[in-house]
Amino acid sequence: xxxxxYTANLITIKNNxxxxxxxxxxxxxxxxxxxxxxxxxxxENIKDTLAREIDEELGVSIKKMSFFKEYKxxxxxxxxxxxxxxxxxxxxIKLNKKELSYCKxxxxxxxxxxxxxxxxxxxxxxxxxxxxNMLQK
Numbered sequence: 001x002x003x004x005x006y007t008a009n010l011i012t013i014k015n016n017x018x019x020x021x022x023x024x025x026x027x028x029x030x031x032x033x034x035x036x037x038x039x040x041x042x043x044e045n046i047k048d049t050l051a052r053e054i055d056e057e058l059g060v061s062i063k064k065m066s067f068f069k070e071y072k073x074x075x076x077x078x079x080x081x082x083x084x085x086x087x088x089x090x091x092x093i094k095l096n097k098k099e100l101s102y103c104k105x106x107x108x109x110x111x112x113x114x115x116x117x118x119x120x121x122x123x124x125x126x127x128x129x130x131x132x133n134m135l136q137k
Contacts, residue, residue, distance in 0.1 A: 002074075002077060002078060002079055003077065003078040003079070004078070004079045004080075004081065005039055005040075005078055005079070005080050005081070006039070006040035006046060006049070006080075006081050006082075006083070007037055007038060007039050007040065007049075007080060007081070007082045007083065008037050008038065008040060008046050008047070008049040008050035008053060008082075008083050008085065009034075009035045009036070009037030009050070009082055009083065009084045009085070009119075009122075010035055010036045010037050010050060010053075010054055010062070010084075010085060010087060010089075011035060011068060011084055011085065011086045011087075011122075011123075011126055012036075012062075012086070012087055012088060012089050013086075014105060015105075016107070016108070017105035017106055017107055017108075018035075018105065018106055018108060018111065018123070019035075019036065019089070019103060019104075019105055019106075020033040020034065020035065020036075020103065020104060020106055020111070020112075020115070021033065021034060021035075021036045021057060021058075021095075021100045021102065021103045022034075022100060022101045022102040022103070022104075023099070023100060023101070023116060024097075024098075024099060024100060024101050027099060028116075029116035029117060032112075032114060032115060032116040033104075033111075033112050033115055033116065034115055034116035034117060034119055035084070035115075035119055035122065036053065036054055036057050036058060036103075037050065037053050037054070037057075037082075038052075038053035038056070038057070039053075046083050047065065047085070050062065050065065050083075050085055050087075054089065056096055056099070057095070057096050057099055057100055058089065058093045058094065058095065058096070058103065059092075059093060059094030059095070059096065060089045060090040060091075060092065060093055060094075061089070061090055062087040062088065062089050063087065063088045063089070063090075064087055064088050065085050065086070065087035066085065066086050066087070067083065067084075067085055068084040068085055068086050068126065068129070069083075069084050069122070069125060070082065070083050070084070071084070071121075071122065073117070073118065080117075082117065084122055084126075086126075108123070108127060111123060
């Protein structure tokens with residue numbers, strides 16, 4: 001039977017830069033940059049997953065969270081259902097070095113070409129969404 005895994009992931013923007021984290025080599029997709037986030041625990045609400053993971057990884061709490069989009073991917077023998085949220089975070093990040101080696105605010109045109117979990121597609125969708133919404137204002 002195919003295993004289903006749910007993840008919650010954060011899109012957070014400051015001064016037109018996006019926060020990415022670099023995964024430790026002992027982690028899945030190790031050595032690649034990704035959006036912060038992680039796996040839902042049994043019985044946990046997906047928004048609580050995001051809050052817990054951001055606290056664990058970055059030592060900050062999130063504010064003004066809104067749902068962005070869900071992506072479904074088959075990876076080997078499992079299905080990953082990844083929920084992406086847009087939110088602000090507190091400013092004083094305390095990186096968890098057990099899980100992550102770096103975090104950095106990137107300009108969109110300087111984001112690495114190969115993000116973990118095919119997240120470049122997520123960022124492309126996000127930028128399209130932002131452009132479309134800016135035109136409507």
